[in-house]
Amino acid sequence: MPDELICVGALAGAFGVRGEVRLKSFCAEPEAIGTYSPLCTEDGDRQFTVTLTRPIGNGFAARVSGIETKEQADALKGLKLFAPRDRLPSLPDDEFYYTDLVGLPVSDTGGRVLGTVIAVQNHGAGDLLEIRPDGRETVLLPFTRENVPTVDLSKRAIVADPPEGLFE
Missing domain, CATH: 2.30.30.240 (PRC-barrel domain)
Structure with a gap:
């Protein structure tokens, strides 16, 4: 299952007016989501380089490649982001994805x-x-x-x- 995709986060709309997004991380260590970039859509058709800019309530403000305006960021609201399983850390025996x-x-x-x-x-x-x-x-x-x-x-x-x- 090395090419299996795991949902690691979701975009929650714009943060400000300069194209930053609100990013909700589903990772056990929330900031780790930045290390799995580039992330993709569930079908793998679109890829995004994600750069965390700062922590905010319930997630992070982030820059996403190709997103430069508030309207573009808002258009991605609800988009789930996935990482290939082989990029994620292996887990101890008593933990599971x-x-x-x-x-x-x-x-x-x-x-x-x-x-x-x-x-x-x-x-x-x-x-x-x-x-x-x-x-x-x-x-x-x-x-x-x-x-x-x-x-x-x-x-x-x-x-x-x-x-x-x-x-x-």
Whole structure:
């Protein structure tokens, strides 16, 4: 998966009137986003050299190649920025990129398949695995060691010990 793209940030519109943008970083160390430049769109069609200029509330002010006016910066509002996976640091055994978990089957500690991870979300209170059981609505499982004792990427498997009644 060396050419796989990982979402590392998003543009949040203009910052000022001289073409700077507001940049929200999704990196564990937010300022690291600047080291992964050039960044690209999800389809890989457009590339941007990104230079962080200063920290601001909820992110950074940044210069993006090809953007010189407030109107150009505003036109990119909401654009997600991606970096090739091979540019990102490798992680310790107990950490994962969200994209590694999407698509993995989830079984309970007894081996019963609970569903498949379709997304990893975080609404401010911690990570949640969004799991789709066969033919049912999705279930949000808090992604804690207590609820998810095993993630084995080499076997492409997740073992969960969900709270009683969550998958019934």
